[in-house]
Amino acid sequence: MKFAFGMFAGVLLCAAPLFCQTDPAVQEGQLHWFHLTESRAEVAKQLGLPKMVAPFGADFESWQYQLGEVEEEGFSHQLVFRKSTGELISIARNYATERTVDEWFPVGETAAYFYPASEKPEYSVRVRKLSGDRLLLAMGISEPGQVTGQVFMxxxxxxxxxxxxxxxxxxxxxR
Known part of the structure; x- marks a missing residue:
């Protein structure tokens, strides 16, 4: 019985880093997710091997994952690497059920932007500037309390x- 519990606890400990990296989290007021400095090997260690790898454009490669609840043939995570350097450029987290993301977008650190312009918006995005040349985007929303199906770093x-x-x-x- 001790062996079974120890083995179960070991599995949980191994799974913890994966759980921590699949979604942004706030601890002590700080957002924790990806730094966008992770290598392909580090991403594979954290998330496993992607379900699909697809090159696009002149210098990009997309890694697509189906982790947790996803729509049929949909992807929960899409990571983009620059092929020439291996740099992680972005990560998108898609949710099968739209959700509020206010905890990741504090009012004083977030601004809304509109396409094509705020006078006649067709699309909106909430943006939070993070350290390390990173931006966190909540796609399709402009105000706290609204729900989104995607966050994007x-x-x-x-x-x-x-x-x-x-x-x-x-x-x-x-300016």
Whole structure:
């Protein structure tokens, strides 16, 4: 019986890092998820091997995962690496059931941006600037209390390649 419990506890301890990395978490007021400095090997150690790997564009590779609850043929996580350098550029977390993400987007640290412009918005995103050249985005929402099906972390320096309209708006705010 002790062996079985010890083995079960060992499995739980091994699974803990995986659980911690699948979703953002807030501990002592700090957001913990990915740093976007992780190598492919580190990601594979944390999340396992991807369900699908797909090259796209001139220099990108997408790793797609089906972890936890996902829609049929959908992916829970999509990570983008730069093929030439191996750098992790972004991670998207898709939720089968939309949820609030207010704990990851404190009001004083978050701003809303609109496409094509705030006067006639067709799409909105909440943005939180993080350390280490990272941005955390809540897709399709602009206010606390709203629900989203996707959060997205990206290197700010790579935003232009994926969301040029947002990169322009963020640059305009800095001026």
């Amino acid at each position: 990206i290197r700010a320096s790579e935003l232009q390649a994926f969301y040029p309209w947002l990169a322009i708006q963020l640059t305009a705010v800095k």
